[in-house]
Amino acid sequence: MLTLTLASLRQQARRYLAPAIAVVIGVAFVTASMTLTTSLRSSTQAALTGDLSHYAAVVLPSQGAPVPEPAAQTLRDLPGVAGVVAHRVGWTRFTLPSGPRDVQFSTPPSPTSAARLVDGRMPTSGGELALSRSAAAGSGLRVGDTVRVDDLTHSRGSATAPDDGVGSQHRAAATVVGIIDAAADPRYGSTPVAFATDADVAAWTGEEGYREIDVAGQPAASAEHVRSEVAAALGGQAVVRTGDEQAQHLLAQATGGVDLLGILLLAFAAVALFVSALVIGNTFAVLVARRRRETALLRCVGATGAQVRRLVLVESCVVGLVGALTGVALGLGLAAALARLANRSAALGLPQLDLAFDPTAMALPAVAGVAVTVLAAALPVWRAGRVAPLEALRPALPPTGRSRASTVRLVVALLVLVAGTALLVAGPTVFGEQDLMLGLVVAILGGAVSFAGVLLLSRRYVPALARLLGRLASRLAGPPGDLAVEGAVRNPARAAATSAALLVGVTLIAMMLVGGQTASASAAHEIDRHYPVDVMVSGSGASLPADAVARLERLGVAAATARLPQVTAELTAGRGAPTAEGMPLVGLPTDAADVLRDPSVLAATPGTLLVDQQVAQDTRLATGERVIVKVGERHTSLVVHVGGRLPYPYFATEADLRRLAPQAGVAQVWLRFTEGADLPSAMEAVNAAAADVPGLVVSGSAPERAQISEALDVALLVVTALLGISVLIAVVGIGNTLSLSVLERTHESALLRAIGLTRGQLRLTVALEALLLSAVGAIVGCALGIGYGWAGARALLTGQATTLLSVPWGRLGLVVVVALVAGLVASVLPARRAAAVAPAVALAAE
Amino acid sequence: MTTHSTAGTFEAAPRPQLAPAARTHSLTKLYGSGPSAVRALDDVSIEFAVGQLTAVMGPSGSGKSTLMHCLAGLDTPTSGRVWLGDTDLTGLGDRALTLLRRRRVGFVFQSLNLLPMLSAQQNMLLPLRLAGRRPDREWMTHVIEALRLADRLDHRPSELSGGQQQRVAVARALLTRPDVIFADEPTGALDSQTGAQMLSFLRTSVRELDQTVVMVTHDPRAATYADRVVLLADGKVAGELTDPDPDAVLDAMRTMGA
Known part of the structure; x- marks a missing residue:
């Protein structure tokens, strides 16, 4: 029989091309996914152990609070300690031409870190920055550029108002001196990070304490000895692990993400294999039908049904095997190409990938490819065995109409469809209220089942x-x-x-x-x-110059603009002492709704005072309460309405505000961009319009x-x-x-x-x-x-x-x-x- | 090309009054090339008169199907020329040949004449639809009645008997009123009685509808329905009979050594 199989395969090679290609693509997908995830895991592991194994102990924050600053010096003075690397990490903002951007700041990576300099040098003195590749790609900054960094310590010190999100006028200029490929170090990963000296990070981010202190032990001291010495010295202020423990810990964290990625990729690969199975099944069905006469002739000359089945089965095995092996080779090539691409591209923020050839990542896809082919061909194979010898002598019959089997199939398909749809719709309503995941799982299951129904009905x-x-x-x-x-x-x-x-x-x-x-x-x-607001241009309380206002209102990217007056007010609830003094009160003009993405957020009615949720909580104001609002000598009584998260603490209608301060000038201009406006150029236009007025703050x-x-x-x-x-x-x-x-x-x-x-x-x-x-x-x-x-x-x-x-x-x-x-x-x-x-x-x- | 002389009777015959419906001159067709080439037709010159039922006979491999394919514009000769009416087919491209077949030629094949997914009527009307022409209603009714197909129009080929299928094929060929109908073994797949009906219908359409039919067959009984029989052997014209009876045909075949 094998001779027959081989002869048939040779003769029909071209017809088996399509199912083979389907297997090749599916298997290549699986192989590439698995190889990439394995490589990602092993690269991460190498980076971690290569770094942390140099340290006897690693000190980490306990319960979210950073490790107190004096700890670094305490550790340096311990007898078993050879050196200490303290990582200070915090957040502040860059002011870029495209607008403000939050950025994570960190002290430079330790010398043992897998992060490496790709351009320029490390920051060594104040006012110098190095950027991770992802930060550089995101901001467009290059070595030699200067960027303004919000200085949170100083703005906090002088702020009289709550942090209003308007931005601060305290900024430092920093020069980019280097670009670092930080992705290989799991401490940073693909997060955009700016590196600066410890003093700068402390000043700019206002972060008091360390996120991590790596402690190198004296050569003679064992890691466990140093760890206990460090733990004793810090007395429960922090979590202390040995370097190896920390590496294991981080690896588990990092590979959790990699595993999830792997599962997702495999899910997509499974879809691809399923589609391959449809194509393969179809091809074999057609080929078996075409060969009915030939098969019948075989049966005439004495082949049993089982022999005929074996013949087709072996064919499907050969097609599957050839396809799967080609697919594995293609998948490995694909993974290598993708790894090269990822290593070159900064924007992806992936660590340096060294391709790991895992036998499982090759064997499993190959087996899956053969299995899918053979399973997909199973039904046609079984049908081939049922061909009666007499069919060799009869003309081929056209496909018959509706048989009993097709009625059964219809009923089953409808039942499956209805049941699946019911699960899909009911899942979230019945289970989702208590447990989102359970609702989601039921819905996914229902979706899959109903889709099976749809496929069964496709005929x-x-x-x-x-x-x-x-x-x-x-x-x-x-x-x-x-x-x-x-x-x-x-x-x-x-x-x-x-x-x-x-x-x-x-x-x-x-x-x-x-x-x-x-x-x-x-x-x-x-x-x-x-x-709610795209852009707010404010002069921090003072009136804006008329020409700047006019320039902003003329901008082509602005779909709508609004001028808002602002005064400093004093609030008194009841008869007691003032609840708040020196508070900025912003007047909402009638056309404010045009610039707001959601007008209901800032909808003040005449006679009411709209109060930010957080501020209301801090000052114990409740909706419906009456407050006296005083500006200079004038005062009026307004009813409090507590709103949601607002850009400023207090709002009233412009008419109410003008009753208190008839002369109040335009303190802010709010803009709403046209739909689909290119954001970086729109922000640049706003910044340009506001540039020559000192002290203007652009936020939003x-x-x-x-x-x-x-x-x-x-x-x-x-x-x-x-x-x-x-x-x-x-x-x-x-x-x-x-x-x-x-x-x-x-x-x-x-x-x-x-x-x-x-x-x-x-x-x-x-x-x-x-x-x-x-x-x-x-x-x-x-x-x-x-x-x-x-x-x-x-x-x-x-x-x-x-x-x-x-x-x-x-x-x-x-x-x-x-x-x-x-x-x-x-x-x-x-x-x-x-x-x-x-x-x-x-x-x-x- | 060759010293062999073809049937002298044909060359000596006086030219017909009307221009022939189809004719060939020194038609030669080779399959393959080099020493292994097969000479299917060898220097064939022949004419088919308008309004006649001509049977082309010969044993298997005599080249009769090839002759028909060349006459009908289905195949292109290696050398020599072919005319349909006064159109020279020799230089025509595939598209021109297709349009010519669509408008001026009708076909009846031995079997599998019809498209299985179309009804009898759809099959009949297909050439007209391909040409974007409307059927002549009166003519269509006449043909359908003559072929006794009125109650079979909506049936699919699989629901028709072999004879009915062939009649649908004949109706299809007649509906376009082609210059020539080529029938390739039209009775080959039919039992003798159905075959006889089929042949008498073909002869009626020649006599009464003034249709020209060229029929390829190796069935001597079929040939007796013809006005004229052309005998082919080894790709050459080997003889010819007018108004034959079965004995004459059988004799002629026997002398050819078939």
Whole structure:
């Protein structure tokens, strides 16, 4: 029998190309994912042990409070200690042309750290900075540039108002002297970090104490001895571990993230393998059907059903093995290429990756590839064994209509669909209120089950939809359109499987796009409430010069502007002493609503005083309470209304404020950017307009808003790219189905050519058939994706916000167009092959 | 090219009054190349008169199907020329040949004549639809009635008997009113009674509808329905009979050594 198998494989090699390619892509994906995660883990481990094993003890904050500053000196004086590296870490802001940016500051990495200088030098004296590669990429700063850094110690010291977020006038200038690749050190990872001397970090961030102190022991002293000595000296103020303990601890933390990444990648790879399985199953079904006569002849001459099955099974094993081995090789190459790319790109913020060749990362994908192929081919294999010897002598029967089996299948599919949908919808409502994770898990399970139902039903709706779309095709293309529809729906099972392969990928992509947009639209309300004002330009209480105001109002990037007066007021609740003195009170003009992202955040009605939530709590003011507001000699009585998080502590209507201070000038200009304005250039324009007025402060939440949506976009892009691999496999499947159909219909095509179908029309027919199959997959996929995306966002946002379905029609349209173009590309070769057959030859062969 | 002289009777015959429906001149067709090339047709010059049912006979491998394919524009000759009416097919490209087949040629093949996914009526109308032409309703009704297909129009080929399938194929060929209908073993897959019906219909359409039919067959009984029989052997014209009876055909075949 083996001779037969080999002969058959040799003869049909070209037909097995598509399933082999499907296996190759799927297995390459798995191999690359596993190799990269393994490499990431081993690189992290190497970086950690290479660093921390040099230290006898590591001192860490206990319960969040930094290690007190004197501890460093205490440790240095211990007898067993050779040296100490103290890490001070805190946060402050850069003022960049694109606006303010929060940045983490740290003392320079220890000499043993895996972080290394890639440009310039380390900061050695005051006013010098080195940036991590991710910080440099994010800020656009280079060695030699100067940047303004908020000095939090000094602004805090002089602040009379609560930290109002307006920004401080105390800034220091710092020069960038070096760029550091810090990603390999898990202390920093991909977080943007600026490194400066200990004194500067302390001054700028106001951080009093250390995040970590690494203690090097004397050569003679054991690590455990030094550790206990250090612990005794600090007396419970901090957590003390040996270097090795800390390395283990960090490794567990870091690899937790790597493991999660690995699981995610494997989930996408599993999707790709599943789609491969559909393509493989389809191919074997077609090949077995094509070979019915040949198989029957084998049975006539004495082959048993089992022997026939073994024959096909071995074929599937060989195809799987060849595909899997090629896939592993390709995957390793891919991982190596990606690692090189990651090592070059700063923006990714990944540590230096040294490729680790893990036998498991090669064996497992190979086994999975073979297993998927053999399992996918199982049903066709079983059918092959049922071919009766007599079929060799009978003409091939056309596919029969509805049998009992297909009714059973319909009922089962409907039950599965309904049950899955019920779980998907009910999960978040029933379980999600108490336990978000449980609700989410139930919803995911329900989604998977209902999708299985959708796939089982595909035999029913794929041909129906293809016919429906086919009407359009016939109207546009005439007879080739009709022929394409008939060809596409002729074998419902094959049409369904071909379309379903594409359906999987498109559904998942559409789900991610719709879910992402729905989640962000639903969260947009939250974001609007947190960041109501794009840009605030203020002169810290003083009136702004009229020309600066005019310049700001004329900016092209401003969709709306508002002028706000501000006075210093004194508040008295009840009869006692003033509750607050010297408080900035901002007047809201009637057109303030135009500049606000969420006008309800700052909606003061006449006669009320809008108070920031936190301030109200601190000063014990409650909604409905009456307060006397005094400005200079004038005073009035206002009713307190406690709001949410506000940009300033107190607001009143402009009319109420002017009654207290008729002469109050314009102290602030607020801007709302036009939708879709390019943020860096918009901020630059604002800064330029405010530049020549000393003391003007530009603040606002536009940069934060942009960061949030940018992060979401990047995540969606990556996910779409990963799912795109399954679409690629599906397209291989479409091409494969078509070329097998073309082979099957050689005689029909010849007949059509004989009675007057031109070569171009025949090509068009095949192309239209591909378009129909991919259109059904893409359209149904998008429709399902909208449903699943909404359901997923709903499950994620349970109890947080009402889920507002928001569909990115443009992107979905793009997905459909890409699927159609891909289908069309897949049809090129089969169409050419169909058209190349000379009608006389094909007719004579019969 | 060769010293062998083809059937003298044909060359001596007086030219017909009408221009022939189809003719060839020194038609030669080789398959393959070099020493292993097969000479399917060897210097064949022949004419087919308008309004006649001509049977081309010969044993397997005599080149009769190749001759038909070349005449119908399905295959291109290696050398020599082919005319359909007064159109020279020799220089035509694939597209021109396709349009010519669509408009001026009808086909009936031995089996698998019909597209399985189309109904009988859709199959019949396919050449007209490909050409973007509307069927002549009166003609269509006439053809359908003559072929007794009125109650089979909505059936798929798999629901039709072999004879019915062939009648649908004939209807398809007739509907476009082609210059010539080429029938390749039209009765090959039919039982003798159905085959006889089929052949008498073909002859009726020649007599009454003024249709020209060229039929390739190796069935001597089929040949007796023809006005004229052309005998082919080894790619050459080996003889010819007019208004043959079965005995004459069988005799002729026997002398050819078939």
